[in-house]
Amino acid sequence: MSKINPFHLAIPVHNLQKAREFYRDVLGCQEGRSSDHWVDFNFFGHQLVIHYKEQSKSESSNTNPVDGKDVPIPHFGVVLHWAVFQKFSKDLKSKHIDFVIEPYIRFEGKTGEQATMFFYDPCGNALEFKAFKDMSQLFAS
Numbered sequence: 805m806s807k808i809n810p811f812h813l814a815i816p817v818h819n820l821q822k823a824r825e826f827y828r829d830v831l832g833c834q835e836g837r838s839s840d841h842w843v844d845f846n847f848f849g850h851q852l853v854i855h856y857k858e859q860s861k862s863e864s865s866n867t868n869p870v871d872g873k874d875v876p877i878p879h880f881g882v883v884l885h886w887a888v889f890q891k892f893s894k895d896l897k898s899k900h901i902d903f904v905i906e907p908y909i910r911f912e913g914k915t916g917e918q919a920t921m922f923f924y925d926p927c928g929n930a931l932e933f934k935a936f937k938d939m940s941q942l943f944a945s
Contacts, residue, residue: 812851813880814842817927818859826926827854830899848882854927865928873905876922876930883942889919889935896923904930915944 817823820843827833827845833852836844842855867874884892893907907921917937924930936942 810850812853813847814853814855815880815929816857817854817925817929818857819927820854820856822926823854827852830896830901832895848884850882859927865930871910875932876904876924879922879930879932881932881934883939884933884935885939886919886935886937889933892933893919893921896921916941 820841824835824838824843827843827847828835831847833845833847836846836851838844842853845852845854866877868877869875889907896903897907901923903921903923905920905922907919909917909919911917918934919937920932920934922930922932
């Protein structure tokens with residue numbers, strides 16, 4: 805796999821301070837530039853920007869069934885190295901993250917074996933972090 809360019813993702817948050825504390829203090833993302841309406845973060849080597857947006861009453865979450873679990877959509881996250889995922893998930897558990905889907909292994913012993921977990925930020929944005937036992941199988945079918 806060649807070097808990947810960082811992505812840029814901007815997401816809405818209805819409570820800038822709670823979201824800022826979550827990404828900085830819970831997930832451990834380094835804070836970059838900011839204003840009174842947005843904050844940049846180093847999201848595992850990528851640029852994530854949280855933008856204040858008043859909460860809409862019409863916003864609702866959707867799910868898609870995967871492995872008998874309700875996977876929130878849309879969602880975003882990062883593919884971590886296996887050992888990093890294990891340490892990160894243990895750290896999140898110690899911080900009492902309310903997982904939508906607890907860390908578990910998919911396709912155990914098969915092509916594409918991966919660890920995955922899902923949770924929400926304080927403003928309802930769904931995140932998935934995953935890791936592949938063999939990173940070369942990231943796009944394996």
